[in-house]
Amino acid sequence: MFGGSGMNLITTVIGFGMSATFIVFVCTRMICRRIRASRTRRLMFQAESRIDLEQPEPQIRGVEPVVVAAIPTVKFSPEAFGSMEDAQCSICLGEYEEKEILRIMPKCGHNFHLTCIDVWLRKQSTCPVCRLPLHGSSEFNTEQPDM
Incomplete structure (x- = not known):
């Protein structure tokens, strides 16, 4: 066993x-x-x-500071905007507040916080929303014509 x-x-x-x-x-x-x-x-x-x-560092495709400074600005007011849906910066997604300075893109009319779009335009030369280029715009040509 x-x-x-x-x-x-x-x-x-x-x-x-x-x-x-x-x-x-x-x-x-x-x-x-x-x-x-x-x-x-x-x-x-x-x-x-x-x-x-x-x-090698890639070429910066941004816009010259002189050209950025020439883009029109406006103070935000709720009365100026038709709907509050448009009262938001597409870059930072922050709501616009009373008397904030906004920059309005010349070709398309999109608007952004001044600081947000200025940073964007240092690296890009297009509108962040519709991608229309700023270059080639006769309104903001900073070169002096040859005489």
Whole structure:
């Protein structure tokens, strides 16, 4: 009787040991895969950062400050706007407040907070809403004609 019971105990211990070993193996593989993926992502990010630094700086496509200053401005008043839906800056999504200075785009008439559109126009030469370009506008040509 002791021999049969002993064999069952040994079989159970061996089965449990093999199961535990398999679970440890699978968990170790998963942890190693995550560490390797994390390291790969970090190396890719570093490589992309290095590539960005090594490339020449792109040409700024913004508008000259003189041209930006020539774009008309207006003080906001609720009476001047037909609907309050239009009384929001499309760049910062902030509501216009009484007597804030807004800049009105010359070609399309879209309006924005003065500071929001000035920052935008340093980097872009188009309206943020409809993408009409400011360049080529005869109203804001700052070059002097040749005489």
